[in-house]
Amino acid sequence: MEFDLASQPEIVQQAVDYALQAWDLAKSWALSPAAWSQFALLIVAYLLAVVAARRLRGFLTRVLTPAPEADSYLAQGRRAALLTLPLLLPLLAYLFTAIGESVVRSVFDSGAVIAFGKRVFLFLAVRTLVREIIKDPFLNLLGRYVLIPVAALYAVGLLDPLIGKLNELTISLGNISFTVMSLVRGVIAGGVLFWLGGWSNRQTTQFIENQKDMRPSLRQLTAKVLEFTIFGIAFLLLLNIMGINLSALAVIGGAIGVGLGFGLQKIASNFISGVILLIEGQATVGDFVELDGGESGQIVKMTARAAILETFDGRWIVVPNEDFITTRVVNYSDSGSANRYEAPFSVSYDTDINLVPGIIEAAVSTHPDVLDTPFPPDCELRGFGDSGIDFAVEFWVNGIDDGANKYTSDVLFLIWNALKDHDIEIPYPQRVVELKGSLPQVQG
CATH class of the missing domain: 2.30.30.60 (SH3 type barrels.)
Known part of the structure; x- marks a missing residue:
């Protein structure tokens, strides 16, 4: 079968060439006894995988299912393993096909058909992994747009030629040069590495925060040091994966140092x-x-x-x-240390002031948040005012007298009620007015 494609674009000519190669390959498979035997082995391998996966799924489900109330690391690992059960069928089919391929190659010295089937089963395993098992949004996005297409190219045998083409294209930036394949590999590896870095950073931060014996500041410092270490290692691994010589970054590092010295x-x-x-x-x-x-x-x-x-x-x-x-x-160390506050008040000049301190101190001590240490409530005489005798009670509490806590307001309520219970008058402002001379006469 020949076509005159001289007047057609090069891409059309290449597409037709690939189509003709596929047609010749299909004819050779259809007319070859070895190919038919490989097709038969593929069917047998798949049927065996179906039977084995069905039996193994029930057994593994019983073994791996933990108690509902179990929350240990082992129980969490068993629950994670249960999520991978959908992979049983394609992976078993891949395994049985690989065994069949070794048999076919020893008998016919050819195994192209069964090798193609093995790659198809691997593609199905990858698709199942992405669609049914990976739940993280970023990893799922990476799987749908990177992992599945790569597995599809591998299944049809186009992955190696594509990698070869990408390795031939080179990008140069100053004294740094890398291939397009290195760039693609770096983007994929960078996404995975920094996702792993973020995940490990969250896990280590949670573990450190649970260490209550450490000072809060030390926990914060340890978490920050680990965060910089994790992402620093991820960055160095990424450069190594991309094939960039670290010594080539010396100039960039010097420029960054100058920037830190002047602008940052x-x-x-x-x-x-x-x-x-x-x-x-x-x-x-x-x-x-x-x-x-x-x-x-x-x-x-x-x-x-x-x-x-x-x-x-x-x-x-x-x-x-x-x-x-x-x-x-x-x-003010709201995270634990005590703070002292005071609540001022006044009593009438008719009051026996010797009784006031004991009454007020006993009343304030009933507040659940008022402390006995470092000092219990202390009522002090502060002075003699125009309208009454001025007192103030000092008290210690853990926390700040604001926001959700209204310690001074609560203490003033206690003072008011205690003074009322003991018939002690809280004075009103009083003024003495002296009139000189006689009052004016009012004539009716």
């Missing part, structure tokens, strides 16, 4: 300040701090560049780490 001084300063804060533990997540400029809030997150404060009215304040080192910062 503040970023470098804030990063180093953040490391110092995490090491010394002067301020960490959970602490309530007040800055030199008057801003105050609870530290809810510490990044490489800044700390994020959340005020009690819901605002977020981003504070550079350098400010915690170079300016005055008041740390």
Whole structure:
């Protein structure tokens, strides 16, 4: 079968050439006894795989299914293994076909048909893996648009020629050169490596956060060090996979160093300040701090560049780490240490003031959040005012008197009720007015 395609574009000529090769291959398979025997072995291998997969699925389901309440690492691993059961059929078919291929090649010295069938079963296994097992959005996207097409090209025998073509194309950037295949391999490997880096970083961060014996600042520092280490290793592995000589990055590294020295001084300063804060533990997540400029809030997150404060009215304040080192910062340590507050009040001049301290201290002590250590409630006489005698009760609590906690308000309620129960008058403002001379006469 010949066609005159001289006037057609080159791509059309190549397509027709490939089609003719496929047609000749199909005719040779159809007329060859060896090919028919390989087709028969493929069918037998598939039927055996169906029977074996059906029996193994039931057995493995019984063995791998953990108790519903089990939550150990072993139980989680068994549940993950259960998800891979759909792979049984294509993988068993691939295995039986591989055995049949070795038999056919020893008898006929040819196995193209059964080798093609083996690659098809591998493609079906890859498609099952992507469609039914991989649930992560990024990995599923990578599987649908990279893994499945690669498996399809491998199944039809076009993967090796395509790789050869891509290896012939070279891209040069200054003194760095790499092939298009290296770039494609780097994109795929980079996506997988950085996904693995993110996953391992989340796992290690969760593990570190569960170590309650470590100081919060030390946990934060350890998590950050591991994060930079994991992604640094991923970056170096990516460069190695792409075939880029690390020594070729010396010029780029020098340029980055100059940039850090001139344009990124503040970023470098804030990063180093953040490391110092995490090491010394002067301020960490959970602490309530007040800055030199008057801003105050609870530290809810510490990044490489800044700390994020959340005020009690819901605002977020981003504070550079350098400010915690170079300016005055008041740390109320809302994460555990006690703070002292006071509630002022007054009583009438008719009151026996010797009774007031004991009454008020006993009342304030009934508050569930008021502490006995470092000091119990202490009622002090503060002065003699215009309208009454001024007192104040000092008390210690864990936390800040704001937001969800209203300690001073609660204590004032206790003071009011205690004074009322003991008939002690809380004075109103009083003024004495002296009139000189006689009152004017009112004439009716």
